[in-house]
Amino acid sequence: MALSIWEILAIFAAGVGAGTINTIVGSGTLITFPVLLATGLPPVTATVSNALGLIPGSISGAIGYRKELAGQRRRVLKLGVGAAIGGLTGATLLLSLPSTAFETIVPVLVALALVLVILQPRISKAVQRRRERNGTRPRPDGGPALYAGLTLASVYGGYFTAAQGIIYLSLMGMLLDDTMQRLNAVKNVLAAIVNSIAALFFLFVADFDWTAVVLIAVGSAIGGQIGAKVGRRLSPAFLRAFVVVVGTAAIVQLLLR
Template sequence: MSVFEVVAILLAGVAAGTINTVVGSGTLITFPTLLAFGVPPVTANVSNTVGLVPGSVSGAIGYRRELSGQRSRVLRLSVASLLGGAAGAVLLLVLPDDAFAAIVPALIVLGLVLVVFQPRISGWVARRHDATGGMPYHGTWWVWPGVAVTGVYGGYFGAAQGVLLMAVLGTGVDEDLQRLNAVKNVLAAIVNAVAGVIFIVVADVDWWIVLLIGVGSVIGGQIGATVGRRLPSTVLRVVIVLVGLVALTVFLLS
C-alpha cells in the first residue's frame, strides 16, 4: 500500500466518521475510495464495516449528553439493531458475490435518494411531531421492527443507514431530533459492531484498511459531534452524492 493510498483511506475514514455522526452515509465515502484502489467489493465492504465500528462508538460518546434519560428506549431498540445487524451480515456472507455486485448499485441509489430528500424527510418529521398529541415513550408499534429492518440493511451494506434510522425514529418517537440523533448513533454502532464481529470470525478482512478507517473514523466521530454540527447540511449532501455517483461509475465499469 502506497503512502498516497494510506493517506487517502485515513482521510476517507475521518470524513466517514464525521458524516456518520452528523447525518449518516459515511460508507458512501469510504466504500468507493476502497474500490478505486482495487479492493474487491465484498472485502471492501467487510473491512469498511469493521473499520467504522470505533468511529460509531466515538460518535455515540460525543452525543452522550443527548442520551440522558433515554436508557430504557436505547436498550429496547438495541435488541432490534443487534438482531437486524446480525441478519444483514449473514446475508452478505451467504449470498453469492454476484448478488452483492448486483444489489450494491441499487443500495447506493437508495442511499443517494434518501440523502437528497433528507430535508423533506426532516420537514415531514417535524410537522408530524407538531401534529401529534404525544406518543408512547417507546414510540409507535412499528418503530421496533423498523429499526430491525434498518439493522438488516446496515449489516449488509450500511450506506445511509443513519438516514433510514432517523426516518424511522423521527416519525415514530415523539422526541427532540437531536436526542433521536444520539439514539441513532448508538444503534448504528451496535449494527456495525455485531456485523463486524461476524465478519472478523468468518470473512476476509483487510486489517490495514480496518486500522486506517478505524483511526480516521474515531477522529471524525468527535468532529461530527462538535464542529460537524455547524456545517451546512447542503454541503454534506453534495459531497455524499458526488462520491456516491463515483461509486456507481466504478461498479458499472468494473
C-alpha cells in the same frame, strides 16, 4: 496487500471523513468504500474491512453525543435489540447473496428516507394535531412500527451501511416526538451496535485487510469526535438540510456505481 504511502494516506483521510459524516448524519461508507476499491481490494473484502474499521468511529460519535443521550436509556436498549438482530442478519446476507442484490432497492430506500426527512416537520405537526384531537400521547419508544422499521434498516446496515443513518433519522423523526439532536444521538448508538455486531461476525467467517481496518479505525475515531463537535452546533433546519445534501450525493454515487 502492500499499500503505497499515498494509498495509506488516502485510506486514513477517508476514515476521518467517514467518521465525521457518519456522526453528523450517515453515509460515510460512500467515502471509504470507493477508496478501498481503488486500492485493489475485492468488493466483499472492502465491505468487511470497512465495517470493521468504522466501529471506533461509531463508538466515538456516540460518546461525543453522550449529553443528548440523557434520559433515553430505555429507548436505546429497546431499539438496540432490533439493531443487533438486523445487523447480524445483514452481515449473514452479505456473505450469502450476490453483491448486486441490494443495488436496485438501495437508491429507492435512500430517496424515500430523504422525502421523509424533508416532510418530517409537517408530518410531526399533523400527527400532533391528530393526537390533540384524540386525546392521545406519543409513545416514547415509537411503538411497533418504529421497532420494525429500524430493525429492517439495520438488516441493510449490516449488509452495506451506506446512508443507514439517514434512514434511521427519517424513521425516528416521523414516529418520535423529540429534537433532531437527540434523535441523532440515538442514531449514532444504533449504528455502533450494527457495525459492531456485523464486524464480530465477519471476524470469524470473512476475509478482510488488517492494514485497511487499522487505518480506517484510527481515522474514523478522530472523525467521530470532530462530527460530534460540529453536529451538535447545527440548528435542526440546517441539520435537516445537510441530511438532504449528503443523501442526494449518496443516491447519485449509488446510481453511478
